[in-house]
Every structure is written in structure tokens, then in C-alpha cells.
Amino acid sequence: MSSETIKPSIWAFANPTRFMGFANKAIPVLVIITFLLLAVGLWLSFIAPEDYQQGYTVLIMFIHVPAAWLAMMTYSVMSISAIGTIVWRHPLADVSLRSAAPLGAMFTILALATGSLWGKPMWGTWWEWDARMTSVLVLLIIYLGLIALSKAFDEPSEAALPLAVMTLTGFAIIPIIKFSVDWWNTLHQPASVSRLDKPAMGPEFLYPLLIMALAYMAIFFTLHMMAMRNEILNRRIRTMKMSAARKQSVTIPNEGAT
Amino acid sequence: MTALLKREILLSIRAGGSALTGVLFFLAVVSVFPFAVGPDTKLLSHLAPAILWIGALLASLLGLDRLFAQEREDGSLDMLVMQSHPLALTIFVKALAHWIMTGLPLVLATPLFGVMLNLSPLGIGATMITLLAGTPAISFIGAVGAAVSVKLPRGGMLISVLVLPLVIPVLIFGVAAITGALEDPAPFTAPFLFVCAITLFTSVLGPLAASIMLRHSAD
Numbered sequence: 001m002s003s004e005t006i007k008p009s010i011w012a013f014a015n016p017t018r019f020m021g022f023a024n025k026a027i028p029v030l031v032i033i034t035f036l037l038l039a040v041g042l043w044l045s046f047i048a049p050e051d052y053q054q055g056y057t058v059l060i061m062f063i064h065v066p067a068a069w070l071a072m073m074t075y076s077v078m079s080i081s082a083i084g085t086i087v088w089r090h091p092l093a094d095v096s097l098r099s100a101a102p103l104g105a106m107f108t109i110l111a112l113a114t115g116s117l118w119g120k121p122m123w124g125t126w127w128e129w130d131a132r133m134t135s136v137l138v139l140l141i142i143y144l145g146l147i148a149l150s151k152a153f154d155e156p157s158e159a160a161l162p163l164a165v166m167t168l169t170g171f172a173i174i175p176i177i178k179f180s181v182d183w184w185n186t187l188h189q190p191a192s193v194s195r196l197d198k199p200a201m202g203p204e205f206l207y208p209l210l211i212m213a214l215a216y217m218a219i220f221f222t223l224h225m226m227a228m229r230n231e232i233l234n235r236r237i238r239t240m241k242m243s244a245a246r247k248q249s250v251t252i253p254n255e256g257a258t
Numbered sequence: 259m260t261a262l263l264k265r266e267i268l269l270s271i272r273a274g275g276s277a278l279t280g281v282l283f284f285l286a287v288v289s290v291f292p293f294a295v296g297p298d299t300k301l302l303s304h305l306a307p308a309i310l311w312i313g314a315l316l317a318s319l320l321g322l323d324r325l326f327a328q329e330r331e332d333g334s335l336d337m338l339v340m341q342s343h344p345l346a347l348t349i350f351v352k353a354l355a356h357w358i359m360t361g362l363p364l365v366l367a368t369p370l371f372g373v374m375l376n377l378s379p380l381g382i383g384a385t386m387i388t389l390l391a392g393t394p395a396i397s398f399i400g401a402v403g404a405a406v407s408v409k410l411p412r413g414g415m416l417i418s419v420l421v422l423p424l425v426i427p428v429l430i431f432g433v434a435a436i437t438g439a440l441e442d443p444a445p446f447t448a449p450f451l452f453v454c455a456i457t458l459f460t461s462v463l464g465p466l467a468a469s470i471m472l473r474h475s476a477d
Contacts, residue, residue, distance in 0.1 A: 086470065138423045145419040152410050162406040165471045166420055169402050173423070 016092055016232050023229045030222040037215035044208035057121050062208055064114040066216040067107050071139060072174055074104030074220060078146075079171045082164035092228075094160035095235075097167060098150050099227030103220060105143040112136060131180040139177060142170045156235065262348065266355030280317045280360045281367050287313040288371045299376045306375035307436035310385050311392075311429055313371075314364045318396040319421060321360055323414040325352060325404035326472065335408075335472070345469040353401040353465060354394070361393035384439035384446070388432040388453055395428045395457040396421075398464035405468035428456055 045062035078100045084093030115133065116126050127133065149166060153159040291309045295301060302309075329335035338348050365386055372382035403421040410416065431452040438446035 138426060141419070141423045145416070145423070148416060148419060149406070152407070152416060158409060161471060161474050162409075165402065165467050166406050169399075169424060169467055172427075176427070 016095075019092060020229065020232060023225050027222065027225055027229070030218060030225065034215065034218040034222050037211060037218050041208060041212040041215045044211060048208050049204055057118060058205070060114055060118040061205070062212045064111060064118055065209060066213040067111040067114060068136065069213055070216045070220055071104060071107040071111050071136065072177060073217070074100050074107060075139065075143075075167075075171065075174055077224075078104065078167050079174075082167040085160050085164035086168070089160075091157070091160070094157075094163070095228050095231045096224070097163055098156075098159075099231050100224055101143055101147050101150065103223055103227065105140060105147065107216075107220075108136060108140040108143060112140065132177065135173060135177045135180045139173050142173060146170070156238075262351050263355050266352055267358060278363075280320055281363045283320060284313045284317045284364050284367060284371070287316055288375070292375075303376040303378070303381075306372060306377040307381065307385055307433050307440075309375060310368060310371060310377075310389070311432050311436075314361070314389055314393055315396060315422075315425060315429060317364055318357075318360050318393055319400065319418050321356060322397075322400040322404050322417050322421070323407070325356055325401060326408045327404075330408055339473055345473060346465040349401055349405070349465040349468045349472070350398075350461065353397045353461075356400070357394045357397040361389075361397060364393065365389045378440070381436060381440050384436045388435045388450060391450065391457055392428045392432045392453045395453075395460045396425050398457070398460040399424050401464050401468045402471070405471040408472070428453060431456070 041062070045059060048059070048062075078097050081093045081097035081100065084090050085097065112133070115136075119128070120126050146163060146166060150156075150159050150163055153162075288309055291305070292302060295305065326335060329338060339345055341348070368386050368389060369382050372385060377385070400417070400421050403417040406420070407417050431449040434444070434449035435446055435453060438444040438449060
């Protein structure tokens with residue numbers, strides 16, 4: 001008897017139907033958490049003191065830096081999903097990968113756009129072919145290429161493996177982005193938060209930044225779960241349409257066949 | 259394996275000489291640049307390594323969408339997947355044949371185009387060596403792109419979009435090595451070794467990734 005009982009584990013949620021039940025309960029909670037974190041983070045960001053060098057433009061940091069972090073985190077989530085597709089060939093992993101790609105592209109665009117707005121007053125240029133910016137632009141191209149690939153197949157389930165293989169191949173860009181500021185000494189400043197010693201940033205900037213990062217993560221997980229729910233529903237609609245069409249073709253005999 | 263290599267090369271020669279088409283495309287790209295930037299020889303010789311590398315990059319992407327498509331159409335792809343040799347090795351040989359037919363002719367044609375672009379003999383030598391070391395990586399990475407889009411009816415454009423971002427490191431280090439050979443303070447050896455490393459790395463991982471893809475798309 002004891003050997004027969006199935007231990008509830010994380011794998012239980014890998015069943016699409018169970019996932020739908022979980023998502024329906026989790027999404028309202030996640031939405032509330034997201035709004036709370038965003039409210040606190042934005043409030044803290046706006047009462048942060050002016051930087052002695054940058055003045056008010058330092059506020060752009062609270063939008064720009066978390067977006068850049070999330071652009072890389074989203075790709076990591078996609079790569080983990082890709083491993084799930086290749087190793088276990090699980091449909092939910094494909095749904096996760098596919099619905100994360102547009103979110104990652106949006107975070108990347110946000111990071112590039114706010115970086116450009118910040119660069120104009122600080123560096124005097126909208127765009128520079130600096131190592132960090134160029135590698136993030138390459139990341140955007142990879143995201144858009146993956147989205148194009150996911151839409152290129154007639155049968156969505158056929159795209160699962162190509163998408164996963166291509167996502168893992170493109171993962172090489174993530175360490176390049178992370179270390180681009182250390183390898184090439186160009187315009188963008190090196191990392192100032194995740195360092196081995198103390199962060200090179202005062203606490204009055206660090207705490208709002210970290211809360212904004214948490215808020216961005218909450219946004220991502222909320223939207224990701226919503227997109228996954230939509231994708232599963234879309235697939236069910238597609239299956240129902242197919243079976244309805246099949247039934248119709250069985251009941252109404254084809255006139256040209258005779 | 260040598261038989262497969264011979265078959266691949268013979269096929270691409272007899273099916274309309276893709277090597278010649280690649281070199282022709284290379285010539286077209288290179289000769290378009292002076293029209294765009296003006297026939298200033300000083301500027302051209304400064305830009306020449308970059309022009310030659312971009313031309314080689316684009317020309318290498320040309321035949322990629324046909325790498326597995328023909329085998330899939332006539333069904334011999336299933337034979338390649340099911341044979342006793344490891345599939346990754348077969349793909350390695352096919353990618354190598356693709357490079358011999360597209361990359362190698364470009365390397366051999368480089369001196370001619372280098373002279374046309376007013377590149378110094380040292381620069382021509384450096385360009386040839388870096389192209390020789392770097393263009394195989396394009397074929398190996400391209401094999402992944404070709405395997406991914408083998409089921410797509412019109413995958414050519416998509417392969418280029420997917421593969422180009424991944425070969426940017428080869429381009430960066432290749433051009434850096436040429437600059438290092440021509441200008442004194444910049445080093446030549448370090449970026450050149452990086453190009454070699456990328457080629458060796460992709461020669462293993464590219465065929466492996468492509469073989470995972472093809473094995474599952476066969477059924």
C-alpha cells in the first residue's frame with residue numbers, strides 16, 4: 001500500500017490540467033504581489049536622493065537595470081524549458097518556452113530603449129557600438145528569430161524540438177553579455193551590484209533597485225503564467241476544431257469521392 | 259565516411275557548381291562595397307578585412323538550407339539516421355563537405371579580392387589564414403540551423419536570421435586578428451587562437467546538436 005501511494009512532487013504540476021488548476025488559483029495572488037511590489041519599488045525609487053553626478057537621471061536606473069536583468073533571466077528560463085523539452089519531451093516545457101520568448105523580447109527592448117534615453121544625457125549619445133549594448137542587441141535578434149521560428153511551423157507541436165535546440169545553442173550569448181563589460185573595456189560601466197565584495201552603490205539606491213528587480217520578476221512570472229494558460233487553451237481549441245472538422249467530414253460524405 | 263565526403267562533393271559539383279556560385283556571390287558583395295563607400299583606396303584598404311569577412315560570412319550561409327533538404331525530399335535522410343555510424347559523425351562530414359564547397363573556394367579567391375581592395379600582402383595572408391580557420395565554424399553552426407529548419411518549406415531566410423547572431427564571435431575575433439597582424443600594438447595570436455578554438459568547439463557541439471534534432475524529426 002505504501003509503495004502504491006504517489007508522493008506529491010513538483011512533477012505533479014507538469015500535467016497540463018493540474019497546471020491549469022494551479023494557474024487559475026496562483027494568478028490572482030501573483031497579480032496582487034506584483035502590484036504591491038511595484039508600488040513600493042516605484043515609491044522608494046522616486047524618494048531616492050539625487051545622485052551627485054547624474055542628478056535626476058539616476059532614476060532611469062530603477063527601470064533600466066531590472067529590465068536588463070530580466071532579459072537575461074527570461075532567456076535562462078527558456079533554456080531550462082528547452083532542456084525539459086529535449087530530455088523529457090514534455091509538452092508543458094514547450095508551452096513555457098514559447099510563451100516566455102515574447103516577454104523576453106519586450107524586456108530586452110525596454111532595456112535598450114531606457115538605456116538609450118539614459119545614454120543621451122550621460123554619455124552624450126543615443127547609441128554606441130559598445131560591447132554590452134551590441135551583445136544585448138544580438139540577444140534581441142535571437143529572441144525575434146526564435147519567435148519567428150515558433151510561428152513558422154503549421155503544426156505547433158512540430159516546432160517544440162527545433163525551438164529547444166535553437167534556444168540552447170543561443171544560450172552562449174548570456175555569459176557574453178554578463179562578462180562583456182569586463183572583457184572589453186568600453187563605454188558601459190562594469191557590474192556594480194553582484195560583486196564578490198560589497199556592492200559599489202549606496203543603500204539608498206540599492207534597496208529600491210532590488211525591490212524593483214523583485215517587482216519585475218513578479219511581473220514576469222504573472223505574465224508568463226497567463227501566457228502559458230492562453231497557450232494551453234489555444235491548443236485545446238485547436239484540437240477541438242480539428243476533431244469537430246473530422247466528425248463533420250465523416251458524417252457528410254465527400255461528394256467528389258464517388 | 260570518405261565515401262560520403264566524396265559523394266557530397268561530387269553532388270554539389272555536378273548540381274550546378276555551387277562552389278563557383280559562392281565565389282561569384284563573394285565577388286558581387288565585395289564589388290558592391292566600393293560603390294557604397296566610394297573608391298577611396300586608403301579607406302578601402304582600411305575596410306578590406308571587414309569587407310572580405312562579411313562577404314565570406316554571407317556566401318557561406320548560401321547553401322545551408324540545402325544541407326539536409328535534398329536528403330529529406332528523396333528519403334535518404336532516414337537512411338543516414340539509421341545507419342551504424344554515429345549520426346553526429348555523418349553530419350560532421352556533411353558540414354565539412356559544405357565548407358569545402360563554399361568556404362574553401364572563398365579562401366582561395368581571397369588574394370585576388372585583397373589586391374582589388376588595395377590590401378597589403380601581409381593583410382592578405384592574415385585574411386586567408388583567419389578565413390581558413392574561421393569559416394568552418396560557420397558551416398558547423400549552420401548545420402544546427404539547417405537541421406532545425408529541415409521541415410520548413412521555406413527555411414532559407416529563417417536559417418540566416420538564426421545563424422548570423424551565433425557566428426558574430428567568429429567575425430569579431432577574425433577581424434581582430436587581421437587588425438592585430440597589420441597594426442603594431444594589437445596582438446595577432448590571441449584572437450587567432452580564439453577563432454581556432456571556436457571552430458574546434460563548434461565542430462563537436464554543432465553536429466551533436468544537429469543529430470539530436472534530426473533523430474527526432476525522422477519519425
